[in-house]
Amino acid sequence: MSNYINNVKLFFKRFFLVVLLYQICRLLFYFFNQSAFDTITIKTFLGGLHFDLSAIAYINILFAVLHLIPGNFKNKQRYQKTLKITFFTINLVFILTNFVDFEYFKFTGRRSTYGMITASGMENEIGGLILSFLQEFWFLPIIGIILAIVFWKMIPNLKPTHDSTASNLNIVKQTALFILLTGLVFLMGRGGFQKKPIRIVDAVNYGSISQSSLVLNTPFCILKTIGKKEALENPNFFSTEELNTIFNPVIATNPNKPQTNQNVVVIILESFGRENIQRGQTPFLDSLITKSLFFENGFANGKLSIDAVPSTLSSIPSLMNNSLITSSYSINKLYGLPKILKDNGYYTAFFHGAFNGSQNFDQYCKVAGFDAYFGKNEYEGPESFDGKWGVFDEDFFQFYCQKMNSFKEPFFTSIFTISSHNPYTIPEKYKGKFPKGTTKIHESIAYSDYALKQFFESAKKQDWYKNTVFVLTADHTSSEPTEQKFNTNVGKFRVPILFFNPGDENFGGISYRNTQQIDIMPSIVELLNIKTKMISFGKPYKSEKDFAVNYLDNIYHYIEGDYYMAFDGKNAIALYNFKKDELLKNNILKLESELAQKMERFIKAYVQSFNDRIINNKLTLQ
Template sequence: MNIELFEQFTFKIFIGGLLFDLAVIAYINCIFLILHIIPGNFKYRPLYQTTLKITFFAVNLLLISTNFIDIIYYRFTGRRSTFGLITATGMENDIIRLIPSYLKEYWYVGVSFLLTSIVLWMLMPNPKDKIVINNLTKKNYLKKCSYGIALLLVILIIGRGGFRKKPLRIVDAIEYGEVNNAGLVLNTPFSILKTLFKKEGNTFTHYYDSKELSKTYNPIISIKSNQAPLRKNVVIIILESFGNENVGRGQTPFLDSLITKSYYFKNGFANGKVSIDAVPSIISSIPSLMNDSYISSSYALNKVHSLPLIFKEQGYTTSFFHGAFNGSQNFDKYAKAAGFDEYYGKDQYQGKDAFDGKWGIFDEEFLQFYATKLGTFKKPFFSSIFTISSHIPYIIPERYQNKFPKGTTDIHESIAYADHSLRKFFDTAKKQKWYKNTLFVISSDHTSSGGDRETDQTNIGKFRIPILFFDPSNPALTGVSEKNFQQIDIMPSILDYLHIKTDMVSFGKSYKSKENFVVYYLQGTYHYIQDDYYVSFSDNKVIGLYNWKKDVLLNNNLMKIDKVRAQKAEKFLKTYIQSFNERVTNNQLVI
């Protein structure tokens, strides 16, 4: 169903997938095997057998259902779901509200699951003949015990993935195909079970001592300037799912025109694949380098010198807006932890009825509410808004049905509506006194599931997003930057542009910096771009090196040809990862 999301399917991928399937089947059903092979005639009682049968069916069906969910969810996250992802704090209410829409739009997945459950039940043995129970001798007990031990050993070997040094892990999926095909090799129950009791964050690896660590990479940034700080308002607009695959194709005429009047980062990248990764990346310069999202982890309450706190030190008023239900994706709690003065969600919205029936307030009305509300704040102000209408189920107001181009993917019509809403926001903002003294920063939260070009599905394309800085009072802040730029670079860049002196911990860099790298992470693999080269890093080593400008589909691995570059990239990534893990774990995200 998702063939366009993967590279070529091979027999090796199938064998790898089978290995992971058998492993999780062994894990799940080991207990049922034990309960069937324990010596003793009590096993043959009808109640015992019926209980085992129903429990076996329920447990296996529950875990099989996660595979069906990921048929669709994978399109949005780019990875198999883990325990941390499905239990993220703040997501439960969103999931409950959206389930009816998912079932309606993707009805064929629900039907397929129902048919699978019926077939599974029908295939399960249901002996009609009454079992004849014989008295067991000591020899019978010994024989059955030896069979039981032999079967358990076989199950353990299968669960480990064969005769391996270490039990099968999520990262081992790359042995059977390219990184982009890991989702095909893995299955969701395996990913969930492997992360069920896993500590939040990544496996901590100590590569270097502190001296060597700081010599290669130091996340402490000093913003210095001889000029007085610019007392400009700052507005950050985070656009839901506005990945590069949706921009410049006729759906976003306003954003396309705004890009020509802005300082546009042509090579912009998201730091994650879900919305809850974007907010800490943009607001606090904290990348998403853990298996669980930072915003829903126990580290979310770490001390952070984020933008709202820095701006409050400068005398700014601060606010965060999100048109969805209050509590959605834990944004309200994170906004408070990050230091925002005020949070405005669906409950605080004032205006005509504009509830979309599922998710929150339509973008047009909520952005108008936002534009008006900004005018009431004490100047200067720092504010951020997160749009929602281009989020699945892609609902647009009835009055706009068939008014926008449908495009080539499911999301395109709602992208066009969101772009129209953005235009209306700027039309209103232009009429207000605060407008000309405001720096606008626009970034997508992540890419969408709907990329229909080959380049959209590579490990580069899956993270490419538009990022732009627009200052209506500064015509010099225009042009196209070729610099590799990511969401965590936004915070230091804003402070540098406004000449706000500060020392801070940031895993990004200012737009004025000579450094030219980005780092992002997805399910066991780190992705690193330095200049024209892309590196994938997994299991403590570099597994791929590509010239992503010339080799856009990442087909030509240069690891063996350019060993020096690969070694240099590996050292940088190890120091970057260790520095992040140490600082997050030890609550050292401030100086």
């Protein structure tokens, strides 16, 4: 019996050694991302321990069985050696997934999930990107190796005694302990006795919303999403009739003027978050803003590049843990800008200078109804491969301009830039030409701004230029903003949105209404005087409505007027006046109960409408 007790002690010593290593990883995560978090409390770390125990228990449930199952065979040297090596290897792999988020969190604003770790849609780029990440963040592998050595050295070994008795009474006691202790490990895995096992969203119970990623750990998020397709639930807050009185995504346009037949060019700029504008890195875009209709309060509807395309071109926000493009709903029927404009006489094409298949944009283009897709494979021009992603922005912009010369008017095209993406490579001939700024991305932002300028210089010379509406936005914000206000759940979605109409000198100004990527589609339709009926989760730019919605860390972030609400899918959990309280310090949910009820009613209707139409493939009108 004493040998069995030694095995029990051995397992829990090893188990709590892993717990200790998870705490070290949390401290490292905080160290590398401390600018993203304001006040940290002991509750945050106690909550983190809760999620750590859950992840570690799930990962080690098999090892609990192998350590605790009755029988003297466990004392054999070969068995113990194999057990130690496999325990070390499996736990180390999961521990090291935390290292991904030490830097990747700066870009995504959330812990990585299984889908993000496996990099769906980036198979061509992943080899080069991993190499560049290892070169840039060389210190992470070193820390990982040190941690692995310490882990191996600290794993205790079994010290068997000469007690080899195996009486029936001992077997009964061992079996009872086995059932009790493996049950305890399973209980830790599910997070306690509550009705449902703890979920990623439960992290909000341990501090402010912005602390959720610090409470969580990456292995937990991977385990909760591995092998799962996006499965939305319809909350059914309201009847269909009541729902449509609160929020109805059906927009019918019936203009009293003829269709303008202007060309449309939508430019999505990689990582050109609002924090990068008008600070010296983007002189051309800054000048273009003064000649455009600029939306001061512009917001992205997601935090990843793959979220921006369906938001901008199909008016579908990213309100799921996976992007629509990679989710189980990726082949849902769409009636977005490509099909709307095609039905009204337009030729449509999408351009992306990265490897064909990158981000699954080519697949989206087929579903969305574009006539053509132009990627790295279709590029024609001087040798311009950046070694990682694809064609440098300057050369691909020129290729883009030349291709539009061959399109029959009216045409609708969209281009997604790539050079201001990590590892922020710019052509050798421009090294030292642009301001370095304060973070690594700033030089590549300045280069992409220069490439944008060169594109407009070429476009001005084309016959179609004066008959074209240009729409510019960013896919998402960039990492490591220099101002704390861009680290909040409002600031981390702020992007430039502007409409430039060179054929109309009177078109322009500044709008202070809350405008988002999903507003671009209905705004273009309205601007072109197109008669149609469509599903849009946004609103036209002339609308009196003043909302924006996005989703991060399993929380819906809803802006209305001067107020921001956090909604967990069932209830409002925070309310702030983000205009007066930029850093979101003062939760006024209880003080503004009437406003909170009104806003909560809207976001419930919005989420119900979105989920119902995604689940039931109702993004088009029959």
